[in-house]
Amino acid sequence: MTASDAEIARAADVLRTGGLVAFPTETVYGLGADASSTDAVHRLFAVKGRPADHPVIVHVGEAAQLDDWAVDVDDRARTLTRACWPGPLTVVVRRSPHVPDAVTGGLDTVGVRVPDQPVALALLRAFGGGVAAPSANRFGHVSPTTAADVLDDLGDDVDVILDGGPSRVGVESTIVDCSRPEPAILRLGGVPRERVEELLDRPVPLLDRGEVRAPGTLESHYAPHARVEVADPDSLADLLAEARERGDRVGVIGHPGADEAVEVLGVPCDGNEYAHDLYRMLRDADARGLDRVIAVLPDPTGLGAAVADRLRRASGARE
Numbered sequence: 228m229t230a231s232d233a234e235i236a237r238a239a240d241v242l243r244t245g246g247l248v249a250f251p252t253e254t255v256y257g258l259g260a261d262a263s264s265t266d267a268v269h270r271l272f273a274v275k276g277r278p279a280d281h282p283v284i285v286h287v288g289e290a291a292q293l294d295d296w297a298v299d300v301d302d303r304a305r306t307l308t309r310a311c312w313p314g315p316l317t318v319v320v321r322r323s324p325h326v327p328d329a330v331t332g333g334l335d336t337v338g339v340r341v342p343d344q345p346v347a348l349a350l351l352r353a354f355g356g357g358v359a360a361p362s363a364n365r366f367g368h369v370s371p372t373t374a375a376d377v378l379d380d381l382g383d384d385v386d387v388i389l390d391g392g393p394s395r396v397g398v399e400s401t402i403v404d405c406s407r408p409e410p411a412i413l414r415l416g417g418v419p420r421e422r423v424e425e426l427l428d429r430p431v432p433l434l435d436r437g438e439v440r441a442p443g444t445l446e447s448h449y450a451p452h453a454r455v456e457v458a459d460p461d462s463l464a465d466l467l468a469e470a471r472e473r474g475d476r477v478g479v480i481g482h483p484g485a486d487e488a489v490e491v492l493g494v495p496c497d498g499n500e501y502a503h504d505l506y507r508m509l510r511d512a513d514a515r516g517l518d519r520v521i522a523v524l525p526d527p528t529g530l531g532a533a534v535a536d537r538l539r540r541a542s543g544a545r546e
């Protein structure tokens with residue numbers, strides 16, 4: 228059920244008094260705090276269980292507010308934000324001096340985005356300032372795509388949870404670092420790399436994990452309790468045979484399933500549907516008490532690339 232205007236107004240007041248508000252976005256649910264308040268952001272990190280030196284994205288209701296948080300915003304960042312906002316794109320730009328270190332993790336840059344979700348926009352516009360928000364899960368868990376997911380993960384530690392229905396995109400925003408001499412993608416996400424390259428009219432490299440201090444780049448992210456393995460249609464049969472031998476309970480994603488011993492978690496028809504369903508399928512695997520999830524990857528184009536990235540990270544978590 229979508230949050231009412233009164234609930235949104237109350238949530239904006241909670242932000243003003245330093246509280247935490249979980250809110251829907253088109254990518255995943257965010258856990259928000261007043262980005263201008265160091266205390267509020269510290270509380271956010273404590274609830275999330277996240278190391279304090281990790282930067283967090285500032286969410287704003289209007290593209291023009293980028294200039295409240297950033298300096299030296301160049302044409303490339305303007306091109307991207309003009310074309311993609313509101314939408315699943317975060318730009319990393321040089322920070323304005325007043326941005327709290329708690330938000331930037333001490334970096335001289337800041338990540339900013341305008342989400343494309345009516346409840347999120349209403350909240351951000353009612354609040355008026357910037358809202359620092361990581362995904363509303365505990366550090367290292369699967370990102371939430373419904374209000375119920377947030378409640379499961381964070382429960383009473385959040386002051387308000389605004390419901391906006393299931394997230395439309397299902398994977399996090401694409402992060403483009405426009406603060407360096409040549410723009411680079413720090414995280415694949417809701418805006419396909421192809422689209423970023425088309426807008427900037429040049430190839431845009433995807434930076435290796437390790438080159439940036441970003442929790443989305445740690446191997447252990449996006450993982451359910453079940454062990455995740457990535458398969459192609461050829462290796463699937465071997466993995467299933469091995470799992471059967473060990474007596475593991477197995478769920479399969481992206482394949483109709485080889486036999487009745489296997490639980491099918493979903494067979495998305497393309498990268499968009501795969502992205503939309505991904506975190507729900509991983510949570511579902513845990514709810515069913517499965518030992519293992521074997522995922523056949525989608526085509527690595529469009530949102531399929533972000534899906535493959537998240538599944539690889541989830542599979543790396545137990546290695």
Ligand code: TXA
Nearest residue numbers: 254256257282283336337338361362399400441442443
């Ligand atoms: O779709 C999304 O981006 C969601 C929704 C809630 O907006 N948010 C999200 O936040 O995924 P989080 O904290 O889970 O991931 C934010 C990523 C992290 O990898 C963080 O390190 C990176 O953004 N980031 C933020 N500011 C940065 C900066 N100045 N430089 C480099 N990376 C930055």
Ligand code: MG
Nearest residue numbers: 361362370443
């Ligand atoms: Mg996250």
